[in-house]
Amino acid sequence: MAIKYIQFQSGFGVPNPSPFCMKGEILLKMAGVEYKAEIMDDPRKAPKGKLPFLIDNGIEVADTTLIKRHLEDKYGADFDAGLTEEQRAISHAMARMIEERLYWVTLYSRWIDDQNWAIIKDFWFGGMPPIIRNIVPIVAQKQVKNGLRAHGIGRHAEEDIYAFGAADLAALSAQLGQKPFMLGDKPSSLDAIAYPIIANSLIEELPGPMLDAAKSHSNFVTYVQRCGTLWFPDGQH
Numbered sequence: 001m002a003i004k005y006i007q008f009q010s011g012f013g014v015p016n017p018s019p020f021c022m023k024g025e026i027l028l029k030m031a032g033v034e035y036k037a038e039i040m041d042d043p044r045k046a047p048k049g050k051l052p053f054l055i056d057n058g059i060e061v062a063d064t065t066l067i068k069r070h071l072e073d074k075y076g077a078d079f080d081a082g083l084t085e086e087q088r089a090i091s092h093a094m095a096r097m098i099e100e101r102l103y104w105v106t107l108y109s110r111w112i113d114d115q116n117w118a119i120i121k122d123f124w125f126g127g128m129p130p131i132i133r134n135i136v137p138i139v140a141q142k143q144v145k146n147g148l149r150a151h152g153i154g155r156h157a158e159e160d161i162y163a164f165g166a167a168d169l170a171a172l173s174a175q176l177g178q179k180p181f182m183l184g185d186k187p188s189s190l191d192a193i194a195y196p197i198i199a200n201s202l203i204e205e206l207p208g209p210m211l212d213a214a215k216s217h218s219n220f221v222t223y224v225q226r227c228g229t230l231w232f233p234d235g236q237h
Contacts, residue, residue, distance in 0.1 A: 003028065003035040007052040008043075011123055012203045014196075015232045019103060022196035024052040024064045026231050030192065031077035068189065079189035087183050091190040094175060094182070097168055098197050104153045105165030106200060109210045111144040113158075116206045162209035169201060169210075173217035180226060187230065195227040 005028060007021035016022045028035045035054070043051045046062060053062035054070075061070045071077040080088055110120045125137045148154025153161060172194055176182055182190045201214035202224060214220055 003033060004055040005035045005037045005052060006040045006046065006054065007037060009039050009041070012200075012205050014199045014203060015228075016196075017123075017200065017203075018051065019106070019193075019196035019200050020050075020064050020099075021052045022199070023192050024054070024067050026192040026195070027064065027068050027071055027077075027079065027189070028054075029231050030079055030187070030189075031071040031075055033071065033075055033077075079192070082186065083183060083188060087188075090175070091183060091188060094172070094190055095193050097171065098193050101153065102165055102168040102197055104148060104151055105161055105168070106197065106210060107144060108148055108153065108158075108161055109165070109208055110206060111141055112148065112154075113208055116208060117141065119206060162213075165210055166213040169198075169213050169217065172198065173219055176219050176223055178219065181223075187227070191227060195224065195231075199224050199228070 005025060007025065008016055008018045011017050014022070015025065025037065040046065040051060043049060046053050047060045048062040050062065052064065052067070053060055054067055055061075056070065056074070061067050068077075068079065072079070080091065083091065110116050121137045121141075125133050125140075128136060145154060153164070156164075172182075176194075179185070181187045182194050198214065198220050201210050202220060203211065
């Protein structure tokens with residue numbers, strides 16, 4: 001029985017507007033396991049109230065870090081084969097940078113920045129009935145604001161938040177350099193995390209400081225194209 005992989009809908013010209021949903025699907029592809037992707041509109045129905053998650057023979061696995069561990073433990077996937085201990089340490093540190101700060105800057109740029117919030121609100125909630133469409137986005141945005149403040153990044157001035165994001169993107173560009181992938185000639189688990197956030201930062205429909213910062217690094221364009229061809233050759237990128 002194929003694994004069921006539950007994620008958000010695609011959009012904005014990327015495989016998924018959620019970097020974590022992209023990451024989980026890439027890990028499945030890298031592991032070489034059979035899976036069937038399904039769309040869920042309301043993440044509140046997910047095991048931990050967030051997407052993505054997978055169901056493997058009746059077992060639910062939520063959170064991409066745990067999905068990675070599941071694929072390693074059950075299917076023997078080795079996402080970082082051939083890497084040195086130093087490279088694995090770099091991968092671990094950069095993954096934490098992306099997922100514990102850069103992701104939150106991306107979230108801020110979409111859900112709090114007025115210019116992009118109007119676009120995001122229409123994308124996620126535009127198809128709802130009128131009365132619900134006027135209420136649900138307000139509640140959802142408030143939850144995101146509370147999450148950003150609890151994380152800590154939401155307590156800073158906007159210019160400082162975007163400066164954090166620009167610094168993280170610059171670090172990713174420096175790490176990539178002229179290599180095909182983040183740590184060399186072959187993709188690793190770091191690419192499953194870096195490619196989604198970079199691709200999402202380059203979405204033209206969501207203008208602002210994050211897009212400007214991402215576009216300032218010329219090596220991102222060919223990197224995104226390379227990863228897209230490798231993992232999403234059907235053109236969903």
